[in-house]
Structure formats: C-alpha cells, structure tokens
Amino acid sequence: xxxxxxxxxxxxxxxxxxxxxxxxxxxxxxxxxxxxxxxxxxxxxxxxxxxxxxxxxxxxxxxxxxxxxxxxxxxxxxxxxxxxxxxxxxxxxxxxxxxxxxxxxxxxxxxxxxxxxxxxxxxxxxxxxxxxxxxxxxxxxxxxxxxxxxxxxxxxxxxxxxxxxxxxxxxxxxxxxxxxxxxxxxxxxxxxxxxxxxxxxxxxxxxxxxxxxxxxxxxxxxxxxxxxxxxxxxxxxxxxxxxxxxxxxxxxxxxxxxxxxxxxxxxxxxxxxxxxxxxxxxxxxxxxxxxxxxxxxxxxxxxxxxxxxxxxxxxxxxxxxxxxxxxxxxxxxxxxxxxxxxxxxxxxxxxxxxxxxxxxxxxxxxxxxxxxxxxxxxxxxxxxxxxxxxxxxxxxxxxxxxxxxxxxxxxxxxxxxxxxxxxxxxxxxxxxxxxxxxxxxxxxxxxxxxxxxxxxxxxxxxxxxxxxxxxxxxxxxxxxxxxxxxxxxxxxxxxxxxxxxxxxxxxxxxxxxxxxxxxxxxxxxxxxxxxxxxxxxxxxxxxxxxxxxxxxxxxxxxxxxxxxxxxxxxxxxxxxxxxxxxxxxxxxxxxxxxxxxxxxxxxxxxxxxxxxxxxxxxxxxxxxxxxxxxxxxxxxxxxxxxxx
Amino acid sequence: xxxxxxxxxxxxxxxxxxxxxxxxxxxxxxxxxxxxxxxxxxxxxxxxxxxxxxxxxxxxxxxxxxxxxxxxxxxxxxxxxxxxxxxxxxxxxxxxxxxxxxxxxxxxxxxxxxxxxxxxxxxxxxxxxxxxxxxxxxxxxxxxxxxxxxxxxxxxxxxxxxxxxxxxxxxx
Numbered sequence: 001x002x003x004x005x006x007x008x009x010x011x012x013x014x015x016x017x018x019x020x021x022x023x024x025x026x027x028x029x030x031x032x033x034x035x036x037x038x039x040x041x042x043x044x045x046x047x048x049x050x051x052x053x054x055x056x057x058x059x060x061x062x063x064x065x066x067x068x069x070x071x072x073x074x075x076x077x078x079x080x081x082x083x084x085x086x087x088x089x090x091x092x093x094x095x096x097x098x099x100x101x102x103x104x105x106x107x108x109x110x111x112x113x114x115x116x117x118x119x120x121x122x123x124x125x126x127x128x129x130x131x132x133x134x135x136x137x138x139x140x141x142x143x144x145x146x147x148x149x150x151x152x153x154x155x156x157x158x159x160x161x162x163x164x165x166x167x168x169x170x171x172x173x174x175x176x177x178x179x180x181x182x183x184x185x186x187x188x189x190x191x192x193x194x195x196x197x198x199x200x201x202x203x204x205x206x207x208x209x210x211x212x213x214x215x216x217x218x219x220x221x222x223x224x225x226x227x228x229x230x231x232x233x234x235x236x237x238x239x240x241x242x243x244x245x246x247x248x249x250x251x252x253x254x255x256x257x258x259x260x261x262x263x264x265x266x267x268x269x270x271x272x273x274x275x276x277x278x279x280x281x282x283x284x285x286x287x288x289x290x291x292x293x294x295x296x297x298x299x300x301x302x303x304x305x306x307x308x309x310x311x312x313x314x315x316x317x318x319x320x321x322x323x324x325x326x327x328x329x330x331x332x333x334x335x336x337x338x339x340x341x342x343x344x345x346x347x348x349x350x351x352x353x354x355x356x357x358x359x360x361x362x363x364x365x366x367x368x369x370x371x372x373x374x375x376x377x378x379x380x381x382x383x384x385x386x387x388x389x390x391x392x393x394x395x396x397x398x399x400x401x402x403x404x405x406x407x408x409x410x411x412x413x414x415x416x417x418x419x420x421x422x423x424x425x426x427x428x429x430x431x432x433x434x435x436x437x438x439x440x441x442x443x444x445x446x447x448x449x450x451x452x453x454x455x456x457x458x459x460x461x462x463x464x465x466x467x468x469x470x471x472x473x474x475x476x477x478x479x480x481x482x483x484x485x486x487x488x489x490x491x492x493x494x495x496x497x498x499x500x501x502x503x504x505x506x507x508x509x510x511x512x513x514x515x516x517x518x519x520x521x522x523x524x525x526x527x528x529x530x531x532x533x534x535x536x537x538x539x540x541x542x543x544x545x546x547x548x549x550x551x552x553x554x555x556x557x558x559x560x561x562x563x564x565x566x567x568x569x570x571x572x573x574x575x576x577x578x579x580x581x582x583x584x585x586x587x588x589x590x591x592x593x594x595x596x597x598x599x600x601x602x603x604x605x606x607x608x609x610x611x612x613x614x615x616x617x618x619x620x621x622x623x624x625x626x627x628x629x630x631x632x633x634x635x636x637x638x639x640x641x642x643x644x
Numbered sequence: 645x646x647x648x649x650x651x652x653x654x655x656x657x658x659x660x661x662x663x664x665x666x667x668x669x670x671x672x673x674x675x676x677x678x679x680x681x682x683x684x685x686x687x688x689x690x691x692x693x694x695x696x697x698x699x700x701x702x703x704x705x706x707x708x709x710x711x712x713x714x715x716x717x718x719x720x721x722x723x724x725x726x727x728x729x730x731x732x733x734x735x736x737x738x739x740x741x742x743x744x745x746x747x748x749x750x751x752x753x754x755x756x757x758x759x760x761x762x763x764x765x766x767x768x769x770x771x772x773x774x775x776x777x778x779x780x781x782x783x784x785x786x787x788x789x790x791x792x793x794x795x796x797x798x799x800x801x802x803x804x805x806x807x808x809x810x811x812x813x814x815x816x
Binding site: 038041042074075215216217218219254255292293294296297298309310312313314315373374375379411414415445447448449453458461462465469471576598599603 | 664668669707708728730732764782
C-alpha cells in the first residue's frame, strides 16, 4: 500500500463500505469464521478450509468469506456467523468441517438455515443483547490482518483528527472529560496520566502499551491484540501526540504468539501506509513503534518493572515517586497504558466525551471487557456497561453454573483480587463498589466457582501463584507470602490450629501495608476475602479435619451411600486407583486403603450417592459410616432438591 | 571459535548492536534456536554486550521463559491458570508426574518428555489445558492426558493399550 493521506483514508473507507455492503446485485451474504486462539485450537482452520473448498466447488460468487476474531462465546467455538440480505444473522456453534459443508449447501445454496447447529438469534440471547461493544467493536466483524478493513470501520480517522485538527491540550481535555480510567486494573484516570506527562519538558518521551496480561483467567487483551491490533496502535498514536512522544513500545507476553504475529503485521502495514514513522498522514508528526516481547514474569505487568524489563534488566519494581510521567523508561518521561484503555481512545476522539459518558456510572464511565471462566456455562469474552450488577453477569450473560450447580463465589481481579460470595451478587460492577467487597476490578478476569470448590484450596492456589511470582525485592512480599503459604498448607494437611486464622489475617495486613508494589500490596486479598466470607470453611478444615467439598485430600473420606447407589458403575470406571468395586446394579463400595481421595468418583456420580465425610471416617465401621453419611449435607443433594 | 559459537555469532548476534538493553531479545533468540541457554552461549552473549556473565545470568534466571538444560524431545506444559485449576488441572498434573516418574521441571531419563507448568495459556474456555510442543490439548482428564502421551511415545508410557478417547487438539 502506498503512503496514505487523510483523503485516501476517507476514500478507502467509503469505497469499501459501499463495495462490501450486502445488497441486491452485489454480495448477498457474508460468512465469517471466528479465528482467535481458542477457535483455532478447536478446529476453526478446518472449518475455514471446508468453507473455501465448498464455496469454490459450487462456484458461489456472490458471498463474502471472511475471518475475524473471537466471537465471545469461547466454550462453543468454532463459531461461524452468516449475515444474509433480508434475513436475521445466524451464528452456528461447535462447528467442524462436515457441518460447514452441510451449511454451505443447505443455508447458502438452498436458503434453509440449518437449525440443528444454530444458536438462538443474537437478539434473543441474553449473552449477546446485554452487551455493549466498544472495545470489542471490530473483533467480531473484521479480518485483523487487513488494514483496509480497519479503515473501512472508521479506522485511523480519529488519529487523523487528533494529528491535524487537535492540539495536545484538546486531546487531553476530551480524554479527561470522558472520565476513562485505566483498564489494567488500578483505574487511574487516563487523561490525568497524559496531562502529567505532557507538562514535563523533555526532548525524549515514551508512549508505552502494556500487553503483559498476566492474570490467570484473563484473556481480554489477548483477544483485542489478536483481533483488532490497529485499534491499539491508533490509540498509541493519539496518546503520543497528546504527550509529545515520538517513540513507543508495545510490551507483549511471548506466550501470545498469535497476538505478537498480528501486531507485527499491523505495525509493518502502518509503516508502509505512512501511519507510523516520519510525517504521519502528512501531519508533520513522527512516531516510531516497536514490539518488545516479555519473557514470562508476572510482576512485569507493574509499570516500573515493565520499564526495567524493556531496559534489559531484571523486572523489579522501584519506589514511586518519581512517577514514570517524570522519570520512566531510561529515566525519560513515559506513559504506560493498558491495551483495552488504548483501544477505546479512538472512539472517544471521534465521538466525544459526552458520548463516552452515555453508558456507565458517574465515577466509572464507559464499558468494561471481562473474561468469564471457570465453572460457568458461557465461558467467554464479554463487554458490558459499567454499573451492571454482578448477578446479571452470572445468570443472564454467563448462563449460570455448569451442570446446574450452585454459584459459590467469583474471583475478580486475578491473584490480586478477591472472592465475592453469593450474598454480594447485587454489587454493581464499578471500581468503587468492587473495592468495597475486598476484591478489585482488576484487568477483567472473572473466575466462577461452584458449590464444589474449596475456598481454602483456592486461597492456597493464589498464594502459591503470587509467592512464586514475587520478584523478591522486599521482605514482606518475599517472606510474608511464603509464610502465608506455609500456614495454608498446614491447614490443608490437617495440622491447622484455630489461631492460624488470626495469624493469617495479621500477616496479610502486614504484607499489604508494607510492600512496595501492587503485587505485594494486593497478593493477600484472596486470603482476606475467603476468610471474611467463608470463615466456616477454614474452621471446619481446622476443627473437624473436614473439607466438605472433598478437594483437600487429607481432610476427606469418600463413601458410597448404598441407599442411593444404583450400581451404574460410572465411579468404578472413572476411578484411577481401581479402589471401587461392585457388581452391576448393586451398590458399590470404596476400598479406603486403595482410595487416593482424588474426587474423580464424586464428579462422575450422577446420583449423588458419593458422600464426603471427614478424614476420621476412614477408620469407621459400616454402621458409623452410614450414620455419618446421613448428616453429611453434601452440596450435591441440596441442589438436587432444588432442581425438583 | 567452534561451530556453535560461530552460528550464534552469525545467525543471532549480527542482528543486534552492542546495547545491553538487547540482552532479553538475544536470549530469546538463542533459546528459540537451541531450546535452552548453555553456559557457553551466556558467556558469548556477555562478551558481546560487554557485561559480566553474572548480569546475563541474573536477567535470564529472573524470567520464567528461560531454561538452562537441554529440553526433552517433547515438552509438556500443563496450564496451572485459575480456570484450569478450578476445572481440575492438578489431578491431571499428578497423573502425568506419576506416570512419567518425574517432577515439574524435570526430564525423563530417556529424554522423551519434560513437564513444566505454565501460568495460563489463555484458553480458559477449554480448561484444563496442556500444551505438548506447539499443540494444545483441552478438556483433559487424568486418563485422557495419558492417552495423549501415547501419541508421542507409546513404548515408554503404555502399560495398557491406549484408550479410545476423543482428543481435542489441533495445530496452533
């Protein structure tokens, strides 16, 4: 592509919009295969090949075959969307090559949608119709590897406006007025960050993008970088103009190969088209952008650590002040923004601050992208207006828990966040309200846990994570987290004492208040929130040596209640230790000496006949076991009654 | 200068200038080519950048990506992200460790497999997940994980014939 001028941008935009609009005599349908990392993993490429093959075999000329990013409903990938003139848009899920061929023949040629594979129309699906797409505006619709497609969706018009019609002060004012807050988790107002940096005088400044998405369970930034890399780049260019920077980096995890590839391609396209480099769009503004690959350190998501990592050092945070706006990368004034924050900047420039404030709340305007993961039905990527109650996300968008289990908690904010219990599901999703619960908004990971999750185990999992990822610089984090892990493991082994809970709380407060960076400052949150909301679980682990959901191996005995077992054999076949015996259609039995307490049988049983008893029951005789099983109010039974 | 040193020089170091900020990209390229960072390569990099080996080691050991021993034929990376944890990845990991008789970070005696854990591959939708070389396998159970291994090295693993299970996993 030759160097573009602003006129060219407008031309390409109009021409492509006209060419690819579905109309009589032109294209009559558009078939989109959604090819994000998760789609490709479960076979989207085969689907695409089958589609291309079938279309050419049947010599169909009047449809558009396209690929785009993740369709949001990751658990039902591969997904194919068919938009057709005069018809409702249809999404097909769980696709494979064979289904694709059938759809080409029946839907595209014969005109009969294949209802067997179709999702309900998007308008009727609460998963889709409660969402508001801003950051994700392009990713369902656009081939990320084509610059023209981004331009056709009004791409780079905001950059053109910012570079030629607006002063840095005007850009900062719009962004400040919009109230957009950093989507990386802390929620610092983006406009203010830019303003601080713009006021510092320096020949060299850096505009940086944080794509080091490290929270387990979060993949929003990956999806945006993979599916809409140009939106991120455009946001960076606008930010660069605002702070008067001419050099920038996108820091991406090396574990995201597809995102890296697409960003590299997008940057190369921009250089070719004159959207990066010298004299961008003939505006006289120069900006160079590079990619820097992170090497796998969670703490590098912290801004000062990230900058050290780009400098080629160990990624350890340093005290602030001086803030990066004054002394950042290579001691020069720098701004670091999250991928999601930057991707919405073009919209704010084009549509204005008032438009941006049209959704969300006063203090948390706009929308937020979340990743739903864990024991929830609609695992996926969503974007909702701020202020929406958590309940709506769990039940209406998320579709409730898998296997009709009961909701127990949602972990927000990854390892730095906390567990929010059912009683607080009315909490609106805003920065201020989430903090009240003890969790944090975080970058947008939401991991849902059902009634069969052990909260002590979950806390231990997160503490292990942050303990391993602590950079080791300050004592409270390095040693404090280690001590907390040791106490939790002691409880899980069945050697806990009641005062351990108080010890944990005390340690947690110390680590929180004395650590240098946000990693240590937030790491104890999972322990604090689980103690706050699920203290009884800690107590039963310690006092009764009983993990009531059967997760902590040393604190359980699995027992088959003969009164409920119909001898289907599912548990016997599933057991990895071959500890279950029994004849067909007769109650089965677990040999306690062989049992490894892995809970596989409990999950395999569809009749809820497997009871979780305290560890002490391993030595009990049959009569005692039966009695114990009677009082064991296993969560499974409760939910069965509810179903009835 | 031996062959490997020459190759490192020609294929990698010539792409970079001697700015010590390049240390991480260089280490990434070296590991990409040989699969690990040998003592010799670290020495060579340190001389190239004009810094001590200590500094290079200090940086390399800080980041989880780098390894210092040759990798196995097939590297198994089990995801221990939150979603995978909630969906039972620990049981998968335990089974793999038990079958291969190695711990996390180790390589089997025949150098066929190594097990590592990784923090979230971003495929939470199909949790629990593991990655063998470049392929991702999702919706795992302990049994399924073992039968996936059979695809790679049947002799050393199989004690019973591979079970017919559906395997999710396509090239990335």
